[in-house]
Amino acid sequence: MSKASEQTRTIAVDMVARVEGEGALRVTVKDGTVEDVELRLFEPPRFFEAFLRGRHYAEVPDIVARICGICPIAYQMSAVHALEQIFGLRIEGALRDLRRLIYCGEWIESHALHVYLLQAPDFLGYDSAVAMAKDHAAIVTRGLRLKKAGNAIMTLLGGRSVHPVSVKVGGFSRVPLRGELERLKDELLWARDAAVETVRWVADFEYIDFAPDYNYVALRHPDEYPLNEGQIAASTVLQISPNEFEQHFVEHQVPYSNALHCTLQGEPYLVGPLARLNLNQNHLTPLAGQVLADKRIALPLRNPFHGIIARSVEILYALEESLRLIEQYEPPPLPAAPVAVRPGTGMACTEAPRGILYHRYQIDGDGVIREAKIVPPTSQNQSRIEQDLRQFMPRLLSLPDKEAALACERVIRCYDPCISCATHFLRLEIERE
Amino acid sequence: MAAIRIIGLGNHLRGDDAVGLLAARRLRQKVGHRAEVIEAEMVGIGLMELMKDVSVVILVDAARSGLAPGTIHRLDASAGPIGGRIFPCSSHVIGILEALELARAVGALPATVILYGVEADNTEPGQQLSSAVAVALDQVVEQIVQECDADHARISSDDASREGC
Numbered sequence: 001m002s003k004a005s006e007q008t009r010t011i012a013v014d015m016v017a018r019v020e021g022e023g024a025l026r027v028t029v030k031d032g033t034v035e036d037v038e039l040r041l042f043e044p045p046r047f048f049e050a051f052l053r054g055r056h057y058a059e060v061p062d063i064v065a066r067i068c069g070i071c072p073i074a075y076q077m078s079a080v081h082a083l084e085q086i087f088g089l090r091i092e093g094a095l096r097d098l099r100r101l102i103y104c105g106e107w108i109e110s111h112a113l114h115v116y117l118l119q120a121p122d123f124l125g126y127d128s129a130v131a132m133a134k135d136h137a138a139i140v141t142r143g144l145r146l147k148k149a150g151n152a153i154m155t156l157l158g159g160r161s162v163h164p165v166s167v168k169v170g171g172f173s174r175v176p177l178r179g180e181l182e183r184l185k186d187e188l189l190w191a192r193d194a195a196v197e198t199v200r201w202v203a204d205f206e207y208i209d210f211a212p213d214y215n216y217v218a219l220r221h222p223d224e225y226p227l228n229e230g231q232i233a234a235s236t237v238l239q240i241s242p243n244e245f246e247q248h249f250v251e252h253q254v255p256y257s258n259a260l261h262c263t264l265q266g267e268p269y270l271v272g273p274l275a276r277l278n279l280n281q282n283h284l285t286p287l288a289g290q291v292l293a294d295k296r297i298a299l300p301l302r303n304p305f306h307g308i309i310a311r312s313v314e315i316l317y318a319l320e321e322s323l324r325l326i327e328q329y330e331p332p333p334l335p336a337a338p339v340a341v342r343p344g345t346g347m348a349c350t351e352a353p354r355g356i357l358y359h360r361y362q363i364d365g366d367g368v369i370r371e372a373k374i375v376p377p378t379s380q381n382q383s384r385i386e387q388d389l390r391q392f393m394p395r396l397l398s399l400p401d402k403e404a405a406l407a408c409e410r411v412i413r414c415y416d417p418c419i420s421c422a423t424h425f426l427r428l429e430i431e432r433e
Numbered sequence: 434m435a436a437i438r439i440i441g442l443g444n445h446l447r448g449d450d451a452v453g454l455l456a457a458r459r460l461r462q463k464v465g466h467r468a469e470v471i472e473a474e475m476v477g478i479g480l481m482e483l484m485k486d487v488s489v490v491i492l493v494d495a496a497r498s499g500l501a502p503g504t505i506h507r508l509d510a511s512a513g514p515i516g517g518r519i520f521p522c523s524s525h526v527i528g529i530l531e532a533l534e535l536a537r538a539v540g541a542l543p544a545t546v547i548l549y550g551v552e553a554d555n556t557e558p559g560q561q562l563s564s565a566v567a568v569a570l571d572q573v574v575e576q577i578v579q580e581c582d583a584d585h586a587r588i589s590s591d592d593a594s595r596e597g598c
């Protein structure tokens with residue numbers, strides 16, 4: 001605790017709005033310089049890794065889907081890939097395509113919510129989506145319809161849009177008929193055009209000049225923009241298999257947060273749309289490339305505030321990819337490949353909307369989970385958010401406390417943090433000495 | 434399609450926060466074809482979608498204003514924004530009142546939106562309904578049945594008079 005003095009000022013914001021979950025930020029400023037930044041995620045620990053121990057492997061997709069109301073597919077996908085590795089099962093063809101399609105649905109839904117309702121008000125000068133909607137009703141309506149297009153994919157393939165139930169080890173409990181997917185097409189074509197407009201809209205926002213030196217970390221795949229699989233790559237030379245994740249990425253506890261911090265070779269790194277786009281720009285579609293070129297946006301993007309552009313480009317990508325997958329879909333002979341249970345340990349990394357999501361499971365010969373480890377994207381970004389704030393704070397010191405606090409919130413929102421995934425409301429305190 | 438939609442909100446796993454869902458389940462048996470009934474757990478912004486294509490929406494949820502547990506609030510959201518913070522804060526980014534205001538801002542709010550709130554006592558995970566809320570559940574169901582009957586009669590007479598034109 002800093003010493004109380006005439007120069008000490010404390011700024012407290014009860015809750016940073018428009019983030020998922022509860023947490024607090026404490027910034028200590030001493031003699032005009034930022035001394036300490038602590039992002040405290042005090043969402044109670046949720047013990048999912050412990051709940052999983054002793055459960056049958058087949059229950060895992062339904063249990064992990066409950067970790068997040070926004071990105072349940074990500075949890076299900078990392079889980080089934082890790083478990084299938086144990087069973088020596090590789091899912092190809094139409095089942096692989098359907099997994100990619102449902103993941104696209106989740107990206108569209110999650111990204112549209114963040115772009116339109118959570119972050120856009122920051123750029124347009126509103127304190128809430130409701131206030132923004134009063135002046136920009138048509139735009140907000142477009143965003144809601146985009147989100148709904150993603151939901152429609154998740155509902156059809158997952159059985160329901162919240163906590164989907166159809167994903168299982170080996171495939172799905174039910175796969176759609178061709179006609180069912182065809183019926184999504186008209187709305188997805190509308191959504192693709194709306195996504196182009198979204199990229200153009202956010203490209204015209206005013207961005208402050210801020211470019212930290214990021215180490216981007218994302219999956220890379222030789223043939224496609226990564227969703228379900230790939231090697232873990234960093235802007236440094238790292239290129240590893242998901243099996244090697246724990247050899248390079250280290251989780252450690254900090255006394256002030258219920259979420260573990262994760263570092264790569266002892267340093268913070270960045271996961272999520274910005275990292276993914278920068279490391280996978282060669283897999284963008286011609287249309288996405290054209291829209292970026294029209295707006296004179298050159299990759300890589302180095303400003304965290306440009307995350308809204310990356311997210312919008314990924315909405316466009318996910319829609320084009322969904323249409324492609326629907327076009328070539330022929331129902332598989334079986335909704336799921338047969339599973340031969342054997343003991344072992346399996347790991348997988350997939351690209352959740354907010355970045356790479358690592359799962360590891362150890363199971364016994366009866367298919368019962370003996371150990372589970374889950375590393376969500378927000379805990380990986382936690383150190384990087386603190387680092388950004390350390391770098392961003394000096395330019396805020398001359399501002400009144402309330403404005404400085406709001407600016408910190410805007411930096412945090414660039415990350416679309418899902419605090420409930422990582423371990424929920426963000427309180428902000430700035431101590432000045 | 435029924436012109437009235439009853440939407441029960443809440444979380445089955447958190448004690449008194451289940452009251453809206455339980456009310457909806459009972460109402461489904463009681464209102465018959467006069468209204469469509471939906472149980473919507475953890476709905477967030479999805480509430481906007483659930484209010485589409487219908488002229489009367491009756492919402493029922495747990496509330497927390499500091500009044501005695503079991504107290505029943507009846508608020509008319511169609512008349513204007515519901516002030517204060519009486520509905521349990523959603524841990525998710527968009528709560529029920531924000532979803533209602535967003536719908537109003539983009540012109541998607543049904544003509545009539547009535548929000549029933551039952552004052553909660555215990556909303557800890559894994560708890561049963563508290564005794565005061567269990568009593569209030571019976572009352573709020575009866576109140577909504579009566580409101581639904583009145584709305585249904587009004588809509589039917591409006592339709593009849595239009596047909597007569």
